[in-house]
Amino acid sequence: MKQILLFFFILLPFSVFASMFKGTVTLNDGTVKYGYIRVPKYWSGKLKFRENPNARLEKITIDDVKEFTVYDKQNNAVNYAPVKTSEPGLFNSAYRTRSKKSWLQVIQKGKLNLLVLYYDVPAVNGAVGTNYTPGYGLYVQKQGDDFCSYVYLAPLNHYRTSRDYKDLKAALALVFTECLEMMTAFREEDFKTYGLRIITDLYERYCGK
Numbered sequence: 001m002k003q004i005l006l007f008f009f010i011l012l013p014f015s016v017f018a019s020m021f022k023g024t025v026t027l028n029d030g031t032v033k034y035g036y037i038r039v040p041k042y043w044s045g046k047l048k049f050r051e052n053p054n055a056r057l058e059k060i061t062i063d064d065v066k067e068f069t070v071y072d073k074q075n076n077a078v079n080y081a082p083v084k085t086s087e088p089g090l091f092n093s094a095y096r097t098r099s100k101k102s103w104l105q106v107i108q109k110g111k112l113n114l115l116v117l118y119y120d121v122p123a124v125n126g127a128v129g130t131n132y133t134p135g136y137g138l139y140v141q142k143q144g145d146d147f148c149s150y151v152y153l154a155p156l157n158h159y160r161t162s163r164d165y166k167d168l169k170a171a172l173a174l175v176f177t178e179c180l181e182m183m184t185a186f187r188e189e190d191f192k193t194y195g196l197r198i199i200t201d202l203y204e205r206y207c208g209k
Contacts, residue, residue, distance in 0.1 A: 021070035042102045079106040084147040112203040113141040179207035
C-alpha cells in the first residue's frame with residue numbers, strides 16, 4: 001500500500017495563514033507571551049499576536065522570537081521556529097546559508113531536527129480551477145547549527161516512491177558528508193516503510209554520538 005511521504009506529524013490547513021490560533025510565543029530574552037497567533041508565511045519578517053481576540057494587534061520581529069506554538073481545533077500543539085535556511089545552488093551542489101531567518105514548522109526534535117517550510121506554487125499551464133498547489137520543503141538541522149539544510153521538496157499528500165528515495169538519498173549525501181555509515185544504511189525498503197522518520201533514526205544510530 002502506498003504511504004504518504006509526511007504522515008507522522010500534524011499538518012495545519014493552508015487557510016491557517018488567515019486565521020488566529022491560541023498559542024504561546026517565546027522571545028529570545030525568555031519572555032513567554034500567551035494569546036492568539038497568526039501563523040506567518042515563511043518569508044514574513046513579523047509575527048502577528050494578540051493577547052485576546054479584542055486586544056491590539058502586535059507585530060513581533062522575527063529576530064526577537066525564539067519559538068512559538070499554536071494549538072489546532074483538536075488542541076494538538078504545532079511548533080514553529082525562526083531559522084536560517086541553507087540550499088544548494090542552481091548550477092552546483094554547494095550549499096549557501098541565507099542571512100535572514102524563515103518560519104519553519106518543527107516536526108521532530110532531537111540530535112537531528114526535522115523542519116518543514118510551506119510554500120504555494122502557482123498552477124502550471126493555467127490549470128482550470130486551480131490557483132496554487134500547496135507543498136513543503138523538508139530541512140534538517142544538526143545540533144549546534146544555527147541553520148537548517150534543505151533535503152527535499154514535494155507537494156502535500158505526496159506518496160513515497162523510488163524516485164523520492166533516490167532524490168532524498170542524493171541530497172542527504174551532500175549534507176551528511178561526515179557520516180558515510182548513515183548513507184550506507186539508508187535503504188529504500190526502510191524509507192517506504194517508515195517514511196522520513198528513518199532519517200532521524202539512522203542519524204542517531206550512526207552519526208549523532
